Amino acid sequence: MADQLSERVYVLPGGTNIGVVLADDGRAVLIDTGLNDTPARKGLRFVREELGTEIAAIINTHGHADHFGGNGFLVKRTSAPVYAPDLDEMTLRHPLMQPIMLYGGADPANPIRTSFLIAEQSPVDGLVHLGENTIAGVTFEAISLNGHSMNQFGYLIDGVFFCADVVFPEVTLEKYPIPYLYGLTEHLAAMETARGVSAVKVVPGHGPILDDINPLIDRNLSAIEAVIESLLAIIDHPLLADEICQQLFQRMNVSIPDAQAYYLLRPTVQAYLAHLERQGAIHLIVEDASVKWNQA
Numbered sequence: 001m002a003d004q005l006s007e008r009v010y011v012l013p014g015g016t017n018i019g020v021v022l023a024d025d026g027r028a029v030l031i032d033t034g035l036n037d038t039p040a041r042k043g044l045r046f047v048r049e050e051l052g053t054e055i056a057a058i059i060n061t062h063g064h065a066d067h068f069g070g071n072g073f074l075v076k077r078t079s080a081p082v083y084a085p086d087l088d089e090m091t092l093r094h095p096l097m098q099p100i101m102l103y104g105g106a107d108p109a110n111p112i113r114t115s116f117l118i119a120e121q122s123p124v125d126g127l128v129h130l131g132e133n134t135i136a137g138v139t140f141e142a143i144s145l146n147g148h149s150m151n152q153f154g155y156l157i158d159g160v161f162f163c164a165d166v167v168f169p170e171v172t173l174e175k176y177p178i179p180y181l182y183g184l185t186e187h188l189a190a191m192e193t194a195r196g197v198s199a200v201k202v203v204p205g206h207g208p209i210l211d212d213i214n215p216l217i218d219r220n221l222s223a224i225e226a227v228i229e230s231l232l233a234i235i236d237h238p239l240l241a242d243e244i245c246q247q248l249f250q251r252m253n254v255s256i257p258d259a260q261a262y263y264l265l266r267p268t269v270q271a272y273l274a275h276l277e278r279q280g281a282i283h284l285i286v287e288d289a290s291v292k293w294n295q296a
């Protein structure tokens, strides 16, 4: 059920991969906890029944519900302290911040107050810092991979690189041609950072464990390039962001079955627009009581 990647590093594969690292005192540190009680329970059972130990701490890679949603359950059962990167820790303590941010900073309409977006609240006992950290006796390196979220961190432990959502697996890209991201400029830089990390094994937040992250980075980059190409083709006259979204989703066969799907992708498109504006490819104009985007 678990994959052992080094003498003391394990991965529980699942909807979200959960890392388990043994500290010098034999207790376990979890990296991310999945969306809710179900993966968290699986993690706790593995630690107690297979490893015969207790959870000493939880370390999250970023503040998305599918990565920290199991924290609440585990904290109640084990009292383990929780550590997360600055900024992203806000959504652990205040899970409603996720739909608030997706809804443009306003009181989110009920259709996007979903269990996928609003995880159980988690305490945060400390921040993970860039560079070397020692938490519950486990020493590891935290690497900035922001872009997918505001301040996502990857963790390097014994040559195993937990790279969070800096890449998505092939199956996800096939199903979701425009994966969610917070900032494209930063995300592109994070992918280059991830390329430079020397690791024996790479554990993405979702999908199979990798020996080499580079092919998947290339695949994720070409997905991004396809979005940029479509956007530049669409924006040949002044358009509202909503018009750009609609044309882009139709052109790329992105299905929008519900409000949640739309509100995950609208900020993603805004991140692309900000990046293209920064590059001088498009510009923002204020006219007709609105903001529009046009080619430069």
Ligand SMILES: [Zn+2]
Residues within 6 Å of the ligand: 062, 064, 067, 148, 149, 165
């Ligand atoms: Zn994420």
